[in-house]
């Protein structure tokens with residue numbers, strides 16, 4: 550019997566996905582700091598049979614026998630995970646790694662919840678100083694019974710200054726310091742922070758969600774070597790993997806508490822197609838990560854300079870704008886000098902096939918994957934200014950330029 554014809558809704562869905570893929574994959578320059586382009590091989594693995602499978606490789610007594618997995622058929626799945634974890638350990642130069650966390654947020658929970666009992670006191674950077682909203686009092690701390698106090702990020706572009714961070718740690722004596730920001734331009738004085746935290750046995754967590762791809766390529770900073778006890782983060786911002794998370798540490802005592810807690814406390818299935826795609830990206834980063842990360846940061850610094858030369862108010866001009874994949878528009882200056890807010894500016898740019906976020910960040914990770922180099926940044930800056938500030942129609946020029954990059958680099 551012939552299969553029933555697709556419904557109108559199924560056809561609509563197919564056309565939405567096709568249209569999205571064309572729009573986001575071919576027709577725009579994506580400068581969203583939180584996103585990246587996934588390599589073709591990793592995308593193939595996302596669509597593999599692994600997408601529908603389970604494995605639970607735990608040796609447990611069950612009904613009078615000892616079983617080594619709740620599921621059958623997992624002979625390849627378990628090796629995929631082992632390969633991914635080994636690659637993550639190599640890329641981040643860590644003794645222990647897990648690729649199970651399903652996202653950056655869940656990677657944070659995977660690190661914090663098993664190691665910090667309720668009523669633990671945390672220091673984290675407040676959202677109004679560029680910190681991640683998840684660490685604000687009403688979110689992760691509210692759910693798990695933590696109190697959180699602000700670690701000051703009072704330097705240029707909400708960077709952390711050693712003296713005020715150390716003074717706050719010594720005064721507050723928290724159980725943990727959680728570093729990492731959503732608005733993240735400059736590395737931390739991590740050695741000083743870790744030394745102050747370790748004076749009273751506080752743990753130092755480094756949320757590398759935004760800068761993971763840079764750390765992988767040897768840029769920005771090397772958190773585990775500089776004193777962080779655990780590093781974790783999203784695998785899809787400056788790190789160009791499928792959406793997900795990972796966690797690494799050199800401390801066997803901590804990993805022995807973290808790893809068993811991953812199953813059943815915060816999640817069960819870990820999505821093995823994602824882990825296969827992540828493993829592929831880790832292997833690609835092992836080969837090309839150094840060039841990739843260097844290009845991303847150089848692009849950001851050159852784009853910052855070019856925008857500044859075109860009278861776009863930028864944060865941290867005196868510090869060279871950035872050491873990460875992000876640039877921050879000076880939102881107050883933008884309103885004063887050009888009469889436009891970051892949200893309205895982003896919508897104007899979107900109509901001309903240029904994507905930045907609506908909160909004032911510009912990211913250079915994905916354009917580096919397309920093949921843009923520092924020499925291309927003055928042209929990109931000019932298009933951003935013409936479209937965003939002069940309200941010129943540049944969409945067809947952007948499209949022609951975008952179409953000249955049909956393949957991903959570093960993949």
Ligand SMILES: Cc1ncc(COP(=O)(O)O)c(C=O)c1O
Nearest residue numbers: 652653654681729730731758783
């Ligand atoms: C610093 C930081 N940590 C964690 C997250 C959460 O990441 P995910 O969206 O992968 O859960 C974000 C998201 O933007 C972030 O900026």
